[in-house]
Amino acid sequence: MRHYEGVFVDGVWRPSERRRELVDPSNGRPFATVGLGGAEETNAAVAAARRAFQEFSETTVAERLDLLNRIAAAYEPRMDELADMIAEEMGSPVSARVQVEGPLAHFRQAGKVLEAYDFETRIGETIVRREAIGVCALISPWNWPIQTLAVKMAYALAAGCTVVCKPSEATPLGAIVLTRILHDAGVPAGVVNLVVGSGRTVGEAMTAHPDVDLVSFTGSTEAGARVGQVAAQTIKRVSLELGGKSANIVLPDADVAQAARWNIQRCFFNAGQSCHAPSRLLVPRTRMEEAIDGILDEVGRIRMGDPRDPSTTMGPMVTKAHYDSVRRYIRTGLEEGATLICGGLEPPEGLSDGAYVRPTVFGDVTPDMAIAREEIFGPVLAVMPYDDEDEAVEIANESPFGLAGYVFSADPERGYAVGRRLRAGRVFYNGAPANAASPMGGYKQSGNGREMGIFGLEEYLETKAVFGFSERSRALPSLVR
CATH class of the missing domain: 3.40.309.10 (Aldehyde Dehydrogenase; Chain A, domain 2)
Known part of the structure; x- marks a missing residue:
């Protein structure tokens, strides 16, 4: 029986007395336990992310691009380990390599988008700035336990946001290893925090927290509706990728x-x-x-x-x-x-x-x-x-x-x-494959907002208009052509 800690706050793994037993779905046998957090750990994680936000949001594009490249380099050698872990915790075959190859592609794609993106543009004598929205709660599902979280993380970091992550308590191990990889790659303390726990405790605490500026949620339509209700109390932005019957x-x-x-x-x-x-x-x-x-x-x-x-x-x-x-x-x-x-x-x-x-x-x-x-x-x-x-x-x-x-x-x-x-x-x-640069999201009860590519980056950005600066004072690309 292996044991994992599931709370990572301000660069440190925290032990927890509350634990969940993980069962291998291929044979019904327990194989590990994971530590669980609650409202107290969530509040600590949000506070750490808030403290880290000011400095991280002011990093340059070059610095964040270097960080994404380091994450990709640290991630690639561990794909076999992650494939084995997904097979054990959720039963996805090791032959389904997209489960572990996809996250690498998305970290790299986020870097390409970041490198080419204009964070400042112009409309006449108005400067239009795109700025990191703030602290983001990233809530990911059990069926794509690494890729879904990696997509959210990649674009949040590219934008200059700090994050608090909640993976599904049914399949938390991929998220735990991914957090370790980001730490090894040099993500500053407080920029990425992780709290494993239930939606009713950790998910609700994140969504309701006044210091969380955005909630990005992937999961069921019913749970997404609840996220929207709770988030509305503090008027925070919500991005939802929900169910389908395609x-x-x-x-x-x-x-x-x-x-x-x-x-x-x-x-x-x-x-x-x-x-x-x-x-x-x-x-x-x-x-x-x-x-x-x-x-x-x-x-x-x-x-x-x-x-x-x-x-x-x-x-x-x-x-x-x-x-x-x-x-x-x-x-x-x-x-x-x-x-x-x-x-x-x-x-x-x-x-x-x-x-x-x-x-x-x-x-x-x-x-x-x-x-x-x-x-x-x-x-x-x-x-x-x-x-x-x-x-x-x-x-x-x-x-x-x-x-x-x-x-x-x-x-x-x-x-x-x-x-x-x-x-x-x-x-x-005709069965065409998707690509990592194209937007992903749904109509109707399948959600709102978009992930991936430039659309995914802009989910994590606020828009500011700054008036009174002539083109001679600051040369910028024009937003209106």
Whole structure:
């Protein structure tokens, strides 16, 4: 049994009598404990961040760029260690390298954005300054335990902000190691602080604290709504990246079987525990047989097993409680009359000790079914028929969520036209990959604000207008052209 401290304040790890036992979801066995903080530790962390803010916010772009480069250099040699840790604490296979390669890419991308960004511009005789917003509370989820926090940290530091971080208490170890890496890279004391604890104690204390200027939260829509309510009492900025029920519209001119195979790969990556997962597959009614053939072929290639085995492509659910939740949705789909194409409630052979759910696909799903409306956050796909393009767009947009959308078509112009009609923050054509410089965020109940690239940097900046300085007194780029 290993033991970790989960409170890092002003450059020092603090011991805690309150501890949480961590359980390996692949076998149900405890393997570590982590120290927990509460309101007292949160207040201390915010105070440390406030003290550090004045000096750190006045660092130069060159100094912050050097810091980001040092962080990336310190992070890269530890990616294998971090991959093993994620496999153990949440069950994401070591083969899913994006879980640990993504953070490195985002630290580097933040450096590129910082180097090119104009913090002072001009509108006539007005200087427009962009300044660090202040102390930021960064609250990250369990399903991407390092990348989500790294993205927030990278752009907050690039802006000159100081931070207090709260990872999920279910998967805190990646955040603990990431904090150690930043400390080793020379992040000044008080600039980055960490408090592991529950949302009801640590999360609420951060969000309500009058010395916190911004809350960046990634998690469920329900929890995001609570963050917004609490933050409103002190009129602080809130950036929310919340749930999704993303639709993949396969147009009649597409290779339907290939689109279905890709959908299985993307939807069941990370065992379906991804807010961007295309968990609704919309197929022309006359092409459904081709789609099912592609689905069954791709599901047959999935290898469930020990997430530490490099040949494993799908691991367990993060906890037994989440396993039970996903199974309830599968049972609901059966009760609602959807057709079970594959998967179901039976545990995978030889994996009954862990929180494993078989890759499950339902056909004949209608928009009124719970499995079509609600975010399941597991390896469950709803396949829905449509008769024409307008109906497909209508079904896709009926969801209260709007995080991502997907379109497959042989015609780029037609694909783009459909993509424009989707009410979602990101749209992917023919399975195109995202890039670290592009904005990420959602419409509707999928959140507000944007992360990544220049958009992510500007979330952590305030805008100030300074009047009365002629162009001759201070030459700056013009904001208005």
